[in-house]
Amino acid sequence: MGSPVARFNGLKSNVPPPTYNRSAVDPAAARGRAWRSGVVEYRDYYKTLGVPREATIDEIKKAYRKLARKYHPDVSKEADAETRMREVNEAYAVLSDTEKRTAYDQLGRGYQPGQEFRPPPDWDAGFEFSGPGVSGAEAADFSDFFAELFGRMGGGGRGGAFHMRGEDHHAKILLDIEDAYTGAVREIALRVPHINPQGHVALDTRTLNVRIPKGIHGGQIIRLAGQGAPGMGEAKPGDLLLEVQFRPHARYRVDGRDLHVVLPVAPWEAALGAVVPVEVPDGQLQVRIPAGAQSGRVLRVRGRGIPGEPPGNLLLEIRVVLPEATNPKAKELYETMARELAFDPRRSS
């Protein structure tokens, strides 16, 4: 071990190992949306896009792009951007397609948002549809109202013999750095959109308890099988992919698997060398400060970063903190040093 590498004399963990309520779970059976074929709630796509019923295709396109700019999840700061974008996409998929728009206008005449809607049997007999216009995967993200009206155009509605695996859902999970050292079980709340009786989109909160394995770090993905969108027909639900991020921490910063910590030391500890205690997420280390350490010098403790194969390193940035000269004794000590050390920090060595 070279001189910049601190040695630690022992480890005293003060964090108990995590305990889990182990229970078997069938994720596919644990959730899933019961879909009642035939009766759905009416959606006002014109209202969603904020255009009159007689809007031209150019006006619809303009309104859509304006809303896409506002709610696009890659750029939007709105809290419910993803949900709103899904609604806007669904409305645009119908109103930008002449065939779908005509069918929607004819069938939906007189309905109010949120009102129960049941399309008449064989309502599509009088229309000639050239195709679904949206992919099956996109349509899977749209409402039951959309599926009831247009699902059959692609070869079957959700209530028919059509089977398609549910879409994978994506979300971020914010963890504490300590979770990576000890493992944990964390509760995450996912917002699930639904249409309320007034026809507005409301958000339910779906809570999941997720086991966080020791050694997790930023940029990894936790795949939860069966926790994505429900499948159509008898097909399986999609998965939920959780992108791992750490919450900002007052003391710790993470870079990959390495943990950075600022280590305040007294001038005599830096000058003479010392063994000092350092709090780390899974306990306390005793770290040897080499004599002559200066502020900004980084001590690397191998293998004491985030656990893993291989584990990361703990990087301790030395910060020399001066005691204040607020009493006669301190002043006298500083004056003695000034008189006897012949030290000029501005002179290059």
Place this chain on the structure above:
Amino acid sequence: MRDEEILTGLVLEGRCFTLEELCAACALEPDWLLRHIEEGLFPAPEGARSEWRFSAIGLARARRMHRFERDFEAVPELAALVADLLEEMDALRARLRTVGLE
């Protein structure tokens, strides 16, 4: 709505997605991704196609590019350009977090 069970997931790290898995996770047709790789708009993984593996960054890029093309009717080159800029912003934000400034 509340699930009391504790869910255990599979941790994915590094280049962990095949082309088919990436496309399934993003609800994309494989042809879409292949076309973008051929046109140089999406970084091609090393090796033969059967050995291609994509990372979580590739997953995010595919989702973004596809959304820009779909939602703004962006040409693929523009979608790739915006994805490039967002990736750079992500990297800069990550550096800010590393030095404790965000």
